[in-house]
Every structure is written in structure tokens, then in C-alpha cells.
Amino acid sequence: MSVVARRVADALVLFWLVVTLIFVLIRMAPGDPAEFLVPPTATAGDAARLRTDLGLDRPLVIQYARWAGAVVRGNLGESFASRQPVSRLLLDAAPVSVALGGISLLLTFLIGVPLGMFQAARRGRALDHLTTVLTTAVYAAPTFWIALALVAVFTYGAATLGLPQALRLPAFGIRTPGGVLHGWAGFLDLARHAVLPVVTLAAVGAAGIARYSRSAVADVLHESWVGTARAKGARSSRVYGRHVLRNITPQLVVLGALSLPGLVAGSVFVESVFAWPGLGKAMLVAIQARDYPVVMGATVFYAAAVIFANFAADVALPLLDPRRMAKSA
Amino acid sequence: MRRIPAADRVTTGAVVMLLLILGAATLVPMLSRQDPLAIGDVLALRLIPPFSRDAGGTWHLLGTDRFGRDLFVRMMLAARVSLALGVGGSLIAAAIGTIAGALAAWRGGITDRLTMAFADALLAIPRLVLLLVCAALWQPGLLTVLIVLGATGWMGVARIVRGEVLGVRARPFVEAAQALGVSHWQVLWRHVLPNAVGPAIVATTLGVGNAILLESGLSFLGLGIQPPRPSWGNMIAGGRDLIVSAPWVALAPGVALIVTVLAVTLIGDRLRDSLAGQHAPFARQLGERS
Numbered sequence: 001m002s003v004v005a006r007r008v009a010d011a012l013v014l015f016w017l018v019v020t021l022i023f024v025l026i027r028m029a030p031g032d033p034a035e036f037l038v039p040p041t042a043t044a045g046d047a048a049r050l051r052t053d054l055g056l057d058r059p060l061v062i063q064y065a066r067w068a069g070a071v072v073r074g075n076l077g078e079s080f081a082s083r084q085p086v087s088r089l090l091l092d093a094a095p096v097s098v099a100l101g102g103i104s105l106l107l108t109f110l111i112g113v114p115l116g117m118f119q120a121a122r123r124g125r126a127l128d129h130l131t132t133v134l135t136t137a138v139y140a141a142p143t144f145w146i147a148l149a150l151v152a153v154f155t156y157g158a159a160t161l162g163l164p165q166a167l168r169l170p171a172f173g174i175r176t177p178g179g180v181l182h183g184w185a186g187f188l189d190l191a192r193h194a195v196l197p198v199v200t201l202a203a204v205g206a207a208g209i210a211r212y213s214r215s216a217v218a219d220v221l222h223e224s225w226v227g228t229a230r231a232k233g234a235r236s237s238r239v240y241g242r243h244v245l246r247n248i249t250p251q252l253v254v255l256g257a258l259s260l261p262g263l264v265a266g267s268v269f270v271e272s273v274f275a276w277p278g279l280g281k282a283m284l285v286a287i288q289a290r291d292y293p294v295v296m297g298a299t300v301f302y303a304a305a306v307i308f309a310n311f312a313a314d315v316a317l318p319l320l321d322p323r324r325m326a327k328s329a
Numbered sequence: 330m331r332r333i334p335a336a337d338r339v340t341t342g343a344v345v346m347l348l349l350i351l352g353a354a355t356l357v358p359m360l361s362r363q364d365p366l367a368i369g370d371v372l373a374l375r376l377i378p379p380f381s382r383d384a385g386g387t388w389h390l391l392g393t394d395r396f397g398r399d400l401f402v403r404m405m406l407a408a409r410v411s412l413a414l415g416v417g418g419s420l421i422a423a424a425i426g427t428i429a430g431a432l433a434a435w436r437g438g439i440t441d442r443l444t445m446a447f448a449d450a451l452l453a454i455p456r457l458v459l460l461l462v463c464a465a466l467w468q469p470g471l472l473t474v475l476i477v478l479g480a481t482g483w484m485g486v487a488r489i490v491r492g493e494v495l496g497v498r499a500r501p502f503v504e505a506a507q508a509l510g511v512s513h514w515q516v517l518w519r520h521v522l523p524n525a526v527g528p529a530i531v532a533t534t535l536g537v538g539n540a541i542l543l544e545s546g547l548s549f550l551g552l553g554i555q556p557p558r559p560s561w562g563n564m565i566a567g568g569r570d571l572i573v574s575a576p577w578v579a580l581a582p583g584v585a586l587i588v589t590v591l592a593v594t595l596i597g598d599r600l601r602d603s604l605a606g607q608h609a610p611f612a613r614q615l616g617e618r619s
Contacts, residue, residue, distance in 0.1 A: 017450035022462075029466035129339055133595070140538060140590035142545050145565055145583035148572050152580065156573040265457035269546065273569075283458070284550060287465040299462060303453045310453075 004315055011311040018303040019071050022296055023064055067296075076297035081289050086297035089282060094301075096174065097278035100270070101263050104198050105256065108205030113252065115206065116213025117240055123218050132214070138207035143266045147200045147273040154196060169195050173275050197270045204266055205259060212255055216248045223247075250321040257313035260306050336599065343595035350589055354408035361402045366557050368396045379577050391581045394567060404582050407559040411586065414474055414560075415541035415593075421479025422540075423533040426486025427526065433487070434494035435517050445491070448484040456481050460543055464552040474553050478540050485536070486529050493525030500524075527604050534597035538590040545586055561586040 051057045055066060070077065076086035115135070122128045138146070151171040158168040170176065174193050175186075220226065221244070229239050268280035275281070279298060286294035379392040379400075391400040433444040451459065463477040497503065498521055506516045541561075547553030548562025556563050561582040568579025 014446075014449055014453055017446055018453050021447075021450050021454075025462060026466065124336070129336065133339060133591070136594050136598070137587055137591045140542070140594055141587045142542055142549070142562070142565070142583065144546065144549050145580070145586070148565065148569060148579050149583070152572050152576040156576070261455035261457075264455040265546070268457060268461070269549070272550065283461070287461055287552070290465070295462060295465065299454060299458055302455055302458050306453050306455065 003318075007311055007314050011307050014307055015304060016068075018307070019068055019300060020064070022299050022303075023067050026292060026296055027060065027063075071300060076300065077293035079286075079291055079294050081286070081291045081294075086293050089294060090279065090297055090301050093277060093279045093282040096276055097267055097271070097280060100194070100197055100201065100276065100278060101267055103194070104201035104205060104266075105259070105263060107198065107202035108209055108259070109252065109256070111202065112206035112209025113213045113245075113248075115210040117217050117244065119210065119214040120217035120221060121236075121240075123214075123221075128214075132211070135207040135210045138203055139211060141204070142269070143200060143204050144269040144273050146203060147196070147270055150196050150200060151273070169193075171196055171274060174277070193274075197274045197276060200270050200273075201263065201266045205263065208259065208262065209252075209255065213248065213252075216251050217244055220244050220247050250317055253316055253320060254313050257309040260309045264302055264305075336602070339595055340599040343592040343599075346588055347592040347596070350408055350585065350592075351412070354405045354412060357405035358402055358409070361399070366398070366559075368398065378575075379581075392575075392577055394564075394578050395571060395575075400564075400578065400581055403559045403564065404561070404585050407561050407564055407582060408585060408589070410471070410554055410558065410560045411541050411544060411562075412589070414471070414478065414544045414554075415537045417475050418478025418482060418540040418544070419533050419536040421475070422482030422536060423486050423529060424483075425479060426483035426532075427490050427522070427529055429483060430487035430490030430492075430529075431494050431517060431522060431525070434491040434498065435513075435521070441491075444487070448487050451481065452484050457543065457546060460547055461550070461552060464547050469547075469552050469555055471554060471558075474544055474547060478543060482536055482540060486532050489528045489532055490525055493528060494521055497521045497524045531597060531601045531604055534600055535594060538593040538597070541586065541590050541593070 048057075055063060058066075074087060076090070078084065079086055079089055082089070115131070119128045119131050154163075154167060154169045155171045157163070170193050174190060176189050176193075217240075226239060226243060229243050234243075264280070267278060268284065270276065271278045271280040272284055279301065283295065283298040285291075286298065377389050377393045379389070381392065382388050387399075389399050389401070391404065394400055394403065429444050429448070433441040459481045460477055463481070464473060467473045467477075494517075503516060503520055506520050511519075544553055544560065545562030545565070548560045549566045551563075551566065554560035554563055556567065564582040565579050568575070568577075568582075571578050572580075
């Protein structure tokens with residue numbers, strides 16, 4: 001158990017470092033936040049009052065202590081723009097992003113891992129090289145470009161090409177505006193709105209996972225126990241589904257944690273293109289409005305998610321890989 | 330004649346594509362008679378579809394944008410910006426990462442712990458978020474993007490170089506050099522680093538593609554390169570609301586970007602694979618998109 005305790009301590013220290021870093025970063029910015037927070041018509045007195053209100057006239061050490069202390073208590077301050085608590089704003093936006101990211105991540109693995117296996121089984125052949133170029137091309141494509149290309153095909157294209165109504169997908173928001181749909185119809189409406197954003201994120205993610213799984217599976221295929229399983233007459237589906245998959249699972253778990261930053265980046269673009277009211281959109285709006293408490297809060301939130309994901313992967317790893325269990329005990 | 334392995338043919342293709350884009354980016358804006366920034370007769374020239382002539386008889390390979398500017402010439406001008414920022418940003422990141430990683434491993438102790446803690450803290454913030462925050466705090470523009478790309482991309486290289494230096498410093502020839510009285514810096518510079526930079530070079534190559542993607546993302550969101558100076562990202566953003574009426578305006582610059590990043594990544598992959606024999610554990614960590 002002491003291993004887990006040490007990991008918790010590491011994660012907390014890291015979190016504190018990140019909180020400090022964000023503070024330093026924001027304070028390094030040129031200019032006085034109070035200057036561009038007041039309306040253009042404000043007087044110097046207004047700016048001074050605001051500076052006092054926000055505590056910007058206090059020494060840096062005190063500002064830092066107040067900020068760090070507040071973060072620890074889960075208080076991320078108040079949005080300059082809406083005067084709402086930042087934590088409330090983020091929690092309101094989080095479910096959309098978590099659902100979008102969660103479903104996409106699931107699909108990412110469901111598509112990416114079998115694709116990588118398929119390639120590894122044909123390693124070095126023409127089909128493998130072709131697939132590598134294709135997955136790398138998708139991996140090389142900006143998320144927002146894929147999103148726009150899908151919009152071009154499935155909203156505009158679907159109408160001009162005369163595709164069936166089912167393939168004419170909405171590309172804006174999470175619900176059809178106006179009519180409030182309930183129950184099954186409401187869910188269906190939400191699902192139709194989710195198709196393009198989810199496909200965008202899953203495509204980029206799956207391409208990355210396939211690239212990785214290909215080499216991970218290829219490494220494992222050299223192992224002697226794969227030969228043994230085959231010699232015993234195990235069918236290909238059993239070799240891959242049971243032996244190979246089981247052996248790359250720990251790596252996939254680590255990869256899942258490592259892919260979180262990429263997923264966050266992707267969701268910022270997807271939420272921007274499809275106008276989804278998630279965290280990414282909230283952060284972009286805050287950045288454009290120079291609403292620093294929200295920007296800082298969202299950054300802390302993302303960092304906490306990344307640190308937690310890495311921590312969870314670290315803790316789960318020995319459970320999934322008995323060889324590591326022996327080492328870390 | 331010897332049959333060329335398929336992997337090499339893919340790499341050759343990637344190198345050729347990259348050279349073509351580099352050549353076009355250098356030559357096209359220079360030779361073209363059309364000014365990619367000037368706005369002429371907007372109503373007559375705007376949104377001409379690809380492969381057609383405008384009323385004045387000028388041929389537009391990829392058509393024109395909403396202000397009647399030739400899309401292909403602009404795209405190639407943007408290629409200069411994107412390539413310069415991608416390569417420049419990665420090189421800055423590589424330089425910082427190599428110095429930080431080498432010093433951390435060489436000095437050990439508190440230097441090592443502080444450097445790596447700093448790197449871990451930066452890595453805990455998704456790079457795009459870090460870039461967005463920095464780009465929003467400072468004046469958006471070429472220099473800001475360049476510096477920010479360098480400042481947020483060095484951690485991976487630092488970790489790799491640190492690991493390599495730790496491995497190399499235990500080798501007998503390092504001890505031999507020290508026994509001969511060679512100074513610390515000499516040993517690090519002449520004997521240790523040359524043996525440790527292989528994986529860092531791969532990481533930097535793969536980082537170029539990543540940096541180009543990130544730059545385009547920042548510019549797409551309006552926090553990177555500012556119009557009228559074209560970059561692939563802000564060109565895609567410029568065609569965003571035309572995606573229904575004139576989809577080529579947004580999609581064409583993306584194709585140039587994809588081909589470029591694809592070529593760089595395939596070359597990086599090949600470099601990694603050729604190193605993988607000697608550096609298997611590190612080769613695996615490379616190439617994670619951030």
C-alpha cells in the first residue's frame with residue numbers, strides 16, 4: 001500500500017507545482033490585468049479600485065498564497081465576465097466535454113487497437129504500408145480540418161448529392177434549436193448532433209492508437225509463447241484476442257492516460273467548430289474575453305485531469321501486469 | 330536490379346513530397362505575378378472555383394478566396410510561415426531540451442530533481458492549453474508563436490536526452506576521458522552528447538509535424554499568425570463559414586498541411602525505426618501527439 005501512498009504524494013506535489021506554474025505564467029504577462037478589465041470609459045480611479053478589489057495591489061507572495069489557498073479549497077475565483085464562481089461555470093460545462101471525450105476515447109480504442117493488430121499481422125506487406133500511410137495522414141490532419149471536411153460532406157454534400165435523410169447530419173450545437181424534444185426523440189436528436197464531433201475525435205485518436213498498437217503488437221508477436229500457442233493449434237482469433245491483447249493491455253492503459261492531453265486539444269477544436277457548450281468552448285471564450293480566473297481555473301482543471309489519469313494508470317499497472325507487481329512489491 | 334524495400338519507397342515518397350512543397354513555397358510566391366496579399370476587384374474575382382480562369386483571363390489553380398486572392402499562391406506563402414515556425418519551434422525546443430536534459434543527468438542531485446519536476450509540471454498541462462494561455466497573454470504574432478512553441482515543446486526531448494546521458498556516462502570511455510583529465514564540459518560536449526543525441530533527433534523530427542499542427546491550431550483560433558499574413562491555420566479559419574458555398578477555400582490549405590505533416594512524420598518514423606535496434610526503450614516513447 002505504501003507504493004500507492006507514494007504515488008498519491010507525487011501526484012499532489014505535481015499538482016501544487018502546476019498550480020504555482022499557472023500563477024507565475026499569468027503574472028508574467030505584460031501589463032496590469034486591471035487595465036484591460038475596466039471598460040474603456042473608466043477613470044484611473046476605477047482601475048485602482050478594481051486593483052484593490054481583486055487584490056492586485058498586494059505583494060506577489062500574498063497574492064500567490066491567496067490563490068493557492070483558494071484552489072486547495074476548490075474555490076477557483078469568480079469569472080470577470082459573468083460574476084459566477086469559476087468552479088460552477090466549469091462544472092456546468094464539464095459533462096458535455098466528459099461525455100464527448102469519453103465516448104470518443106472508447107471508440108478510439110475499439111477502432112485503433114484492432115487496426116493496429118491487423119497491420120502487425122501483415123507487417124511489411126503492401127497493405128500494411130498503405131494502412132500506415134493512411135493512419136499517419138489522419139494523424140497528421142488537424143482536428144478542425146477533419147471537422148470542417150465532415151461538415152462539408154455530411155451537411156452540404158449530403159443535400160446536394162441526395163444522400164438519404166439519415167445521413168444529413170446537423171453540424172451546430174447539441175440540440176435542434178426551437179422545439180424542445182423529450183424522451184426518445186430528444187435522445188435521438190442529441191445522438192444525431194453528436195455523430196460528427198465524436199467521429200472527428202475518434203478518427204484522430206484511432207489513427208494514433210493504431211500507429212502505436214501496430215508496433216506494440218509486432219513486438220509481442222516475436223515472443224516465443226505466441227509460437228507455442230500457434231503450434232498448439234490455437235486459432236488466430238484466440239492468439240490475438242487472448243494472448244496478444246492480454247500482453248499489450250498494460251501499454252494500452254498507459255497510452256489511454258497519455259492520450260488525454262491530445263483528447264483535450266481535440267475537444268477544444270471540435271467544440272469550437274460544432275459550437276458545443278463544453279470546457280474547451282468555455283476556455284476559448286474566456287481567453288478571447290481575457291477572463292483570467294476562468295482561464296486559470298480551466299487550466300487547473302485540465303491539469304488535474306491529466307495528473308489523475310497518469311496516477312490511475314500508475315496504480316492500475318501492477319494489477320494488470322503481474323511482472324510489475326513483483327518488481328514494485 | 331535490387332528491389333527497394335517498401336518502407337524505403339514510402340520514405341522516398343515522403344522526402345520527395347517535402348522537397349516539392351519546399352520548392353513550391355520558395356518559388357511560387359516569388360514567380361507569381363499575383364500579389365497574395367493585395368485585394369483587387371473583390372466582386373469580380375472572389376470565390377472562383379479551382380481550375381478556372383477569372384474574367385481577366387488569369388488562371389487560378391485552386392481558385393480564389395473571398396477577397397479574390399489566388400488560393401494557391403497564398404497557400405505557398407503560408408507554407409513558408411508554417412514550415413519556418415514548425416522547424417524553428419522544434420529546433421528551439423530541441424536546444425532547450427538537450428541542454429536541460431544533459432545538465433539534469435550530468436549534475437544530478439537537486440538540479441536533476443528541479444529540472445524534471447518543472448518538466449513534469451509543464452507536461453501535466455495539455456500543450457494546446459499551455460499554448461492557448463501563453464498566446465492569449467502575449468501579443469499574438471510570429472515571434473510569440475515561435476517562442477511559445479519552443480518553450481512548451483522541450484520536455485520530451487529533455488527526458489530522452491537525460492535518459493541517454495545517464496546511460497552513456499556509465500560507459501568506460503567516459504571514465505577514460507575523465508581519467509585523462511578532460512574537463513567536465515569537454516567530456517559532456519565531446520564524448521557524452523554525441524552518443525546521446527540520436528533519439529533526440531528523432532523526437533525533434535517528429536516534433537516538427539506536431540509544431541506545424543499546433544501553429545495551425547493557434548492560427549485557426551485567431552491566437553497565432555494574424556491575417557492578412559497567411560498561415561495554413563488562419564486560411565482554414567478564413568474559409569470556415571464558406572464551407573457550404575466554397576468548400577475549397579477551407580479544405581485546400583488543409584491538404585497542404587496534411588501532406589507536409591504526413592511527410593515529416595513518415596521520415597521521423599523511419600529514423601526512429603532505424604534507431605530502434607539500439608534504443609528500443611526510448612524509441613517507443615517517441616511520437617506521441619500532444
